[in-house]
Amino acid sequence: MTVDRCGTPSEEYQYYFFPAVYILALVIGLPGNLAALFVFTFKTTPRTAFSVYISNLALADIVILCTLPFKIHYHLNRNNWVFGDVVCGVTGILFFANMYLSICFMTCICVDRYMATVHPHTYLRMRGPLSALVVSALLWCVVGVAILIFFLMGPLKTNSDRFGGQKCFENFDRHEWSSRLGAYSLLCLIIGSLLPSLIILVCYPLAARRISKIKSQTAQKAVRVIYIILAIMLLCFLPNHVVYLLHLLRRTDVIRSCVAAHIIYNARRVTMALVVLNTCLDPLLYYITTNHCKWKCFKMTWECGRMRKRRGVYVVQ
Numbered sequence: 001m002t003v004d005r006c007g008t009p010s011e012e013y014q015y016y017f018f019p020a021v022y023i024l025a026l027v028i029g030l031p032g033n034l035a036a037l038f039v040f041t042f043k044t045t046p047r048t049a050f051s052v053y054i055s056n057l058a059l060a061d062i063v064i065l066c067t068l069p070f071k072i073h074y075h076l077n078r079n080n081w082v083f084g085d086v087v088c089g090v091t092g093i094l095f096f097a098n099m100y101l102s103i104c105f106m107t108c109i110c111v112d113r114y115m116a117t118v119h120p121h122t123y124l125r126m127r128g129p130l131s132a133l134v135v136s137a138l139l140w141c142v143v144g145v146a147i148l149i150f151f152l153m154g155p156l157k158t159n160s161d162r163f164g165g166q167k168c169f170e171n172f173d174r175h176e177w178s179s180r181l182g183a184y185s186l187l188c189l190i191i192g193s194l195l196p197s198l199i200i201l202v203c204y205p206l207a208a209r210r211i212s213k214i215k216s217q218t219a220q221k222a223v224r225v226i227y228i229i230l231a232i233m234l235l236c237f238l239p240n241h242v243v244y245l246l247h248l249l250r251r252t253d254v255i256r257s258c259v260a261a262h263i264i265y266n267a268r269r270v271t272m273a274l275v276v277l278n279t280c281l282d283p284l285l286y287y288i289t290t291n292h293c294k295w296k297c298f299k300m301t302w303e304c305g306r307m308r309k310r311r312g313v314y315v316v317q
Helices: 014-043 049-076 085-118 120-126 129-152 174-178 180-211 217-251 258-288 292-311
Strands: none
Touching (some): 014 049, 049 085, 049 129, 049 258, 085 120, 085 129, 085 217, 180 217, 217 258
């Protein structure tokens, strides 16, 4: 973002800050989410709505993490994109689309845990994976259609920086904000961010209070799920929603103060880093709220495979 009439904020810290955050996310988040995707997709029997939503959440996180190597190169190259407009558009849209998908799947998980404990009779009739598969497929289809429409409308126009570098998914032309980018941003903010966040932050503390009165093991596990998701929402997503709303108001000239513009610019970078770090916290959610034996079996299988490989013995289990 170049702040019109207010000068250009410093980008120097981004060349070190973002690569450090993204590398940390890749080292911690990618193995954790790959393990979760494997466990909940292939090792969890019988399949339930909860395991379906967890698998999809892990998949959305993996897609986000796969875009990070390009972003790391971008920032190490002093915010100069060299991979072309198509790759820029694909990585940028996949990053933001799967961020919204992560929030939606977290909301689905909370709804699932709430129904399992507060309305168990209704939940028993719909606890199979079919309903969760339908909901997950609809979410992926909605995002896919939105991405397709976005691409068919052509590439976003960006302004070159003062050194002639090529920006990627930032520093958009003013015309883009007054046309499709402003409308898309507002729609995503309301449907993909604020509405799911409202459900999680308002409804589920009340649900957790009611569930906590139930002394069963399932109810206590459901409370842990809700509290962990609330913590992730408050730490990683809510700051980004608030700052993105301010960013949108700034880009549409509702906020005109230069001081506010610089603060929003830097806050936007920090909150985006928090969103990426969410991919490191989700594996903690998977581990704490599920049967630890599944993870122990996965670990033992992996270690046995390593031992056989070292001995040159390849046995298909």
